[in-house]
Amino acid sequence: MRDLLAFDDSGTLRLLLAPAGQDVAVRGVVFGDEVGTRSAEGCAVLVVGPPVSCAEAVAAVRGAAARGACAVVLRESQGVLPAPDVLAAAEESGLALLCRAPWADWTDTAALLRSALSYAGTEPSGESPEEPAESEDTVGGLSALASAIAEYTGGAITIEDTRFRVLAHSATGPETDGVRRATILGGRVPERRVAELRRSGILHALWTSRDVIHRPAHGDSPERLVIAVRNGLEVLGSIWVASDGRGLSPHAPDALRRAAEAAAPHLVRHRLRESAAVRRRDHALRGLLYGLGDQRTHAWSLGLSADAPCAVLVAERADGARPSADRTLDVLALQASSYRSTVLVLRERDRLLILLPVGQAQDRDVARLARELDTLAVSLPAGVTVRVGAGPVVASALGAAASYEEAVLVVRVLRERRSRGGTEGEARCATAAEAGPSLDVLRVLDAVRPLWEAGAGPVHDLVRTDLAAGGELVRSLAAYLDASGDVTRAARRLVLHPNTLRYRLRRARERFGVDIDDPDTRLLLTLAVRLTGGSPRP
Structure with a gap:
């Protein structure tokens, strides 16, 4: 558990309680609704449901404990403390209780934990020159990994994300080709190069294949090997090897396959760190604009x-x-x-x-x-x-x-x-x-809406009856009121003959008893057509 929390440098998880300490072994990650179909023994269970502040989460905590889980992850509610009953249930069950940050989502949380397990569970190798040692990568990060891959493959390395940004690269020699030099200096693959890879089908092969792709030397472009870095079905990025003026090692494809596995946890963490920063910023900006927190x-x-x-x-x-x-x-x-x-x-x-x-x-x-x-x-x-x-x-x-x-x-x-x-x-x-x-008018309309909806009378009867029949009379009244009682201008707006509009206005008085010459009635009609969306169509 301690190693998993150390892997999370994005602040996605927060440990609330660890009755058995942080050195408890974590063997896997499952979602709460998966527990019925697979074992939760020694697993961290992600509970997609009630937050940690809700007493209803007690059942989820006890259910996870009954199935042998070692930890349970609940979502955190902004500004709300954990429910005492939930803390007590975790204490009694001996489960570690963690909460997921409000700006994160369950997909990212699961990817974080699974990558952390993969990262922590990979033993250092270094027995053969074809395998980049994980211990080197742990110390030096992706840059150290790129250098190790360069040594084992005999080529120049770039590690890129799915947006073709360079995350790490090995040392650049004097024989470096122009594309590699431009990529490293610009921090990303040039657009013309991406377009070329797309046209040639290399990108399609890269995103759909799980094996090393070989691209022979062509003109000034040296021989290259590339492999996608994956986390399950998700593509996280790619590792490129260029011959850089010398022949590649015959073991280069095997070394590249192992390197892709070693790089996966780091690219997951890079993606989570990047998305976490964006989510945290969006969370804070939304709170500032909506007046929350x-x-x-x-x-x-x-x-x-x-x-x-x-x-x-x-x-x-x-x-x-x-x-x-x-x-x-x-x-x-x-x-x-x-x-x-x-x-x-x-x-x-x-x-x-x-x-x-x-x-x-x-x-x-x-x-x-x-x-x-x-x-x-x-x-x-x-x-x-x-x-x-x-x-x-x-x-x-x-x-x-x-x-x-x-x-x-x-x-x-x-x-x-x-x-x-x-x-x-x-x-x-x-x-x-x-x-x-117009701003004050909208505020007035919002304020009087409950009064209108609870009211009754001739104007209410006219509006409700006519809107149920299509709203022709309400739109005619709206145009008449907007035109300050000018029948000719209102009829032109409605594309009607003025006599047709006069007939409709008489119908409002004769059928519903609505006297549009009365100032109070006109005011109520004006509010009614604005509140009900009965304005005339343009």
Whole structure:
């Protein structure tokens, strides 16, 4: 157990209780729902269900103990202490009790533990020159492993992740080819090289094969061997061997196969460390924007000064069902991140949340970024509509939640303006100041919604009956009210003859007893059509 916890340098796991100490042997990892079909003897059981703060987790702890488990992992609830009954159950059962960080997920946690077991369970070898010694790698990490593989294969080594970034490489000799030199200097495989590998089918073979792939020398490119590094079915990266001006060892393929096994735990840890950092950042940013947890801690973990002014922007895609909408938001996220090094972007399913620390320009700074995102979205070939709402500048990062709430309201204003017949240009982008009184109107509507839903009377009867029949009369009333009682303008908006609209207005009075000439009735009708989404179609 002690070795597993030492392997976790990403903060994914936290040990709450170890009644038998940390030197207990861990033989495997199973999920709680697998325990019924396989043995849990000596295993750490991952409980996908109630959190450690919930007393319902007691049954899971006792069930794992009854099946011979040595440890149980529960998920942690943000800011909530473990339930005393759960701690007591683990103490009585003799189980080690661990909790998974809120920003992690179960897939990453299982991969972490299984890789740690593999790493801790590999005995140092070094008996033959074909096997890179695990003990060397333990001391020197991937760089030491790359050097060891170079010695055993007789070639130059690069170890890369699935995004073709160089994680480690062996020493570079005078005969190094141009591709290797450019890859090492740039920290990643050049795009033209990746495109070439894709066209030639090498990448397809690499990601689908479990064996060493041989690429003969061609022109200035020397002979190469490559193998994918895997964790079960998942590809983590690859190891490349180039002849580097001398012939490769006849044992190079065998050494490369063993090296891939030795590299797997390190690449898992690299991936987990990278994803953990992103998850922790997203967790802190989400907490800051949503007003959850300790705001000062969130700001500190994001590297934000508590007294630095900032604003929040929300970019929401309008065409959520189209695959191109995802790509548009990805491009906007890159644009926002490049606007300034201090900008923080949170990518959610249908929108981006952007925290912008502002400089001297303040409001102009926020408006400029909003317009940039709007202009970029319009210029993309995907043709996806994106609405960008910018909240006001707040004096401190601790007030980011207030700016976020206003930015969300601005997006709602843009959406409603568009649904009520606004032009495309005015319905895409706005700041809180530009949204004007529409923000207060939305706040009023949100406040009176419970009163409307609980109410009754002629206006309620008209709206509910007509919406159930398709909403034609409600849309006609909405257009009439928006046009300030101008029948001709409202009819033009609805593409109707004015007499048709007059007939519908008479029907509202005769059938439902709704007098639209009465000021109070008009106010209630205005609120009703806005609350029920009965605005006229553009």
